[in-house]
Structures are given as structure tokens and as C-alpha cells.
Amino acid sequence: MSTSAQSPDPKKKRRFGQYLQNIKDSFTISRRTYPWIGWALGGIALAVVALGVLIALLTNQALWYWLILAIPMAGVGCMALLAWTTRHAAYTQMEGRPGAAKWVLDQAIGRGWFVESDPAAINPKTQDVIWRVVGRPGVVLVVEGPVGRTQKMADDEGRKIRRILSTVPLHVINVGPGKGQTRLLDLSKTLRKLPTKPTRLTDNEIAQVSKRLSSLSSKGLPIPKGIDPMRARPDRRALRGR
Known part of the structure; x- marks a missing residue:
């Protein structure tokens, strides 16, 4: 019953x-x-x-x-x-962990941005790394590592991009806790505040620029141990506080 x-x-x-x-x-x-x-x-x-x-x-x-x-x-x-x-x-x-910037890029910048899954440049010795992002403001190089130590690496990557995308704006953001760097917490806000005048890329242009950049590094770069952003990721629900 x-x-x-x-x-x-x-x-x-x-x-x-x-x-x-x-x-x-x-x-x-x-x-x-x-x-x-x-x-x-x-x-x-x-x-x-x-x-x-x-x-x-x-x-x-x-x-x-x-x-x-x-x-x-x-x-x-x-x-x-x-x-x-x-x-x-x-x-x-x-902050300070290799790959932390990529984790923020994947989680926090929202729609209208294309983030390459593999790094654009890596220094295996120091674990300094550069990530490429494409959005309305143009191409953005997000650099992890001290400014002085990563300057040459960022300049070299910038020259490569300008050779194939001479009319697309190029921005560099150096992420870290040091002087002249953008704190990890402020990375997404800094990206959103980048200027979109006089050039503002459309959705179609973002896709085209992303394809050109993918061809620039079609072989891809292996991610050294310690730079995998998936390993640096904290609990997402806990991050949101719910």
C-alpha cells in the first residue's frame, strides 16, 4: 500500500x-x-x-x-x-602563475573577442609567454612576465604581426604585479577600455584577422609544463561566489 x-x-x-x-x-x-x-x-x-x-x-x-x-x-x-x-x-x-592571463581571457572578456588557444611566443627558460587576442580595438598582445625581460619578445611578435596586418591597430598589455604592469584583476577591464577610434573592427574583420594570425603560427607552440592555464584554474563556481 x-x-x-x-x-x-x-x-x-x-x-x-x-x-x-x-x-x-x-x-x-x-x-x-x-x-x-x-x-x-x-x-x-x-x-x-x-x-x-x-x-x-x-x-x-x-x-x-x-x-x-x-x-x-x-x-x-x-x-x-x-x-x-x-x-x-x-x-x-x-597572479604570477604562468598561464593565469589565459585563464582570465577565456573566462572574463566576453563576446566580441577571439582568443587563440595556443601562445604566440614562449620563453621556456623563464616561462614568459605572449597570448594573442583579436577584438574591436584590433590585435592585442597580452604579455606575462616582467616588462624589461619580455620587451624584446613582445617587439619581435609585434613586427611579425605588422608585416601581415599593417593597417590593423596593435596593442600590448603586460600583465603582472610589477610597476608599469596591469594587474590580473584589471585585465578584462583594460581590454574593454582599449580605443576603437579611428579603427573599429567588425565581426567579419575580426574573423579575417584571426585567420591571418592563425596562419602566422599554423604549427602552433607547445605549452611547457607549468604554463597550462587549465591547471591553474580555480573552481569556477567558487570564483563567482555561488
Whole structure:
């Protein structure tokens, strides 16, 4: 004889379990860079609930009503802080690793950009690497490594590109924590801010330029051990804070 009671949906239970795991992963990532995150989350929760209690006392309204409002608001505040710290912590922990720039390029720059899967140039000794990107502003060389050490490599790559694409704008972004470099966290924003005047490539032109560049390095370059961006990738859901 069957019972009318319905057992909990296994899919919902799995989703809830995954949600809790994502919060745990986000907290772990954040705490590596921001040890104070636990105190901050507790402080936000207490402050919001205390504010709800204070408003209830001052307005002589029902305490339960303000607690019902305050508790979800405390949760939202905590999740907002956790999302922010997780994102910044993940980028901070990735910075300086070979292949970190490629991971950002694949994840964060969005539509309208073409990112080559293989590096344009590599120094196997120092693990300095150059990635080629094509978008509305033109061709962008994203260089990983100290400015002084990678200058010649970037200049050589720029000359190759200008020989076959003399009318397409060429930009160079050097990624790293040093002076004159773009921080990993700011890479996608820097790309979006590149000038598109007087030349702005159309979708068709981006495709054509990408094909020309692919022919320039049709043999491809092997990625040395330690520069594989797939190995440097943190948990994507944890990075988003959810």
C-alpha cells in the first residue's frame, strides 16, 4: 500500500547540497587571502539583526516582523561580501602563475573577442609567454612576465604581426604585479577600455584577422609544463561566489 506522503525531491537535495558546498569553497578561497572574512561575515549578520531589533524598539512595532526582514537582509549582505572577497582572492592567488592571463581571457572578456588557444611566443627558460587576442580595438598582445625581460619578445611578435596586418591597430598589455604592469584583476577591464577610434573592427574583420594570425603560427607552440592555464584554474563556481 502506497503512502500519500511525498519524499523530498533528490534533485532539490543535490542542488541544496551543491549550494552549501559552493559557499564553503568560496569561504575557503577568501580566507586564504583575507583571514578576517569570518569575523566580517559574523559582524555583518549581527549588525543587521541588531539594527532590526533597534528599529522595532524605537517604533514600538512587533519584534518578530523586523527579525523576519533583518535575517534575509543579513544573509544578502554576507553573500555580497563573500562574492567580492572570493573574486579578489582568486585573482590574487592566481597572479604570477604562468598561464593565469589565459585563464582570465577565456573566462572574463566576453563576446566580441577571439582568443587563440595556443601562445604566440614562449620563453621556456623563464616561462614568459605572449597570448594573442583579436577584438574591436584590433590585435592585442597580452604579455606575462616582467616588462624589461619580455620587451624584446613582445617587439619581435609585434613586427611579425605588422608585416601581415599593417593597417590593423596593435596593442600590448603586460600583465603582472610589477610597476608599469596591469594587474590580473584589471585585465578584462583594460581590454574593454582599449580605443576603437579611428579603427573599429567588425565581426567579419575580426574573423579575417584571426585567420591571418592563425596562419602566422599554423604549427602552433607547445605549452611547457607549468604554463597550462587549465591547471591553474580555480573552481569556477567558487570564483563567482555561488
